[in-house]
Amino acid sequence: MKTTTTGTRERIVRATSRLLQRQGYEGTGIKQISREAEATLGSVYHFFPGGKQELAAEAIRHGDQEFAELLRTGLDSAADPAEAVIACTRLLADALRDSGWQDGCPITTTALETVGRAPVIEEAVVEAFAHWRAIVEEKLHTSGIGLTDARELAATVINTLEGAELAAQVARSEDPLHLTGRHLARLIATYR
Amino acid sequence: MKTTTTGTRERIVRATSRLLQRQGYEGTGIKQISREAEATLGSVYHFFPGGKQELAAEAIRHGDQEFAELLRTGLDSAADPAEAVIACTRLLADALRDSGWQDGCPITTTALETVGRAPVIEEAVVEAFAHWRAIVEEKLHTSGIGLTDARELAATVINTLEGAELAAQVARSEDPLHLTGRHLARLIATYR
DNA sequence: GGTTCGCTAGAACGAACGCTCTATCCAGGA
DNA sequence: TCCTGGATAGAGCGTTCGTTCTAGCGAACC
DSSP states (O other), rough: OHHHHHHHHHHHHHHHHHHHHOOOOOTTOOOHHHHHHHHHHHHHHHHTTTTTHHHHHHHHHHHHHHHHHHHHHHHTTTTSHHHHHHHHHHHHHHHHHHHHSOOOOOHHHHHHTTTTHHHHHHEEEEEEEHHHHHHHHHHHTTOOOOOHHHHHHHHHHHHHHHEEEHHHHHOOOOOHHHHHHHHHHHHHHTTT | OHHHHHHHHHHHHHHHHHHHHHHTTTOOOOHHHHHHHHTHHHHHHOOOTTTTHHHHHHHHHHHHHHHHHHHHHHHHSSHHHHHHHHHHHHHHHHHHHHTTSSSOOSSOOOOOHHTOOOOHHHHHHHHHHHHHHHHHHHHHHHHOOOOHHHHHHHHHHHHHHHHHHHHHHHTSSSSHHHHHHHHOOOOTTTTO
16 A cells, blocks of 8 residues: 555654654664654665665754744734734643743754764755744735845844744743744844 | 873863863764773763763863853953843854854853753753843842843843854854844933 | 872773664556 | 555664773882
8 A cells, every 4th residue: 555655664764753853963873763653774775865864954954844843833823013923932832831942943952963974964954944933934924024124134133033932842831922922023123 | 190190181171171162962972082081981981970961061061151251251241231241252252153153142052952851951951041130130130220121131141142142153153242232221211 | 118199001891883684565457 | 457666664683881800919017
């Protein structure tokens, strides 16, 4: 069955994405991935002949989509861009807390570990960040903020969310995310 | 000689700190550390009987001091807190570029890799972030910003710097840091 | 001069790493 | 009915991992 084969591939990608998110690239073994995905080592190398790097790049792309969806959900929940960003921080805080402070940004750890040493992965990382910035930029622009300002603000919004998520994870507290939401809202307000 | 022994210990800590910064915790082996530090495996385990975790925790504390010094240098370079923060982003951008985009925040990668799984390291990480926030907070407060505002702003300044450094490293560009400097300055200006 | 002790030195251990390879399974076409 | 080829299965390769352990070094004290 076609569904079975694509099912295995997808199970592998999802398991990899979750493991990279929680343990990073070097801390995650291919055998652990195959175990968690309920697939065999043979299947992993069948679908990803490029090995661990190719698999990780695909997992990053998966995390990209996941995070993008969260962003869109948050941004669509309010017309005012400042409130919309606050909604994003709330969604992030909820997800982080509900996972026992385990599930931060799905790609940051892997990105930092592989920067400058695994071009295939890095490319996926760069695309993910650009993708997220574009989503925020569009929201800001359609809310009446000029193109240049919207682009610059979007970059800072994403970067700040990343930093806040890291802080929240380390502190095991939602506070850094909520605080960041308020400060970003205040910054955005200065542009209107 | 006393100087020789403390010399070896310090060489090990410095080498570990630099390697953790560039390769992360899981990507750095103890044998590589002993090689780069020009110390033997026996020496490493003599000074750090707690093994890799104890060594990493000590290296994090070293990175803490290093980053704190950079922050103080930047903050002291201008009376106006907004300009002072911009000076920090400039220092960070210089250091990052000059290292070939290798030397980002000395502790972030290790922090993310070990969060929730290595309490000894995590404790050092939490202390480092608190330390950095305190430095920024003091600058903001002595510049006339209220205590609560200063504390909250300081947290956001540190978190945002972290996020911007990550973005700059991934993009191999100083822009995210400079942009963040401008936005943080703008945010700080709304409090005066 | 002998003894102690902080430190250096690196061989060796079991476990885990990424990856290769052969064998087998089984649905669909000839 | 046989054949083909995508998918599954996992033993085994060489290497490296973190750690342990014993042996030896040289300066300092009695």
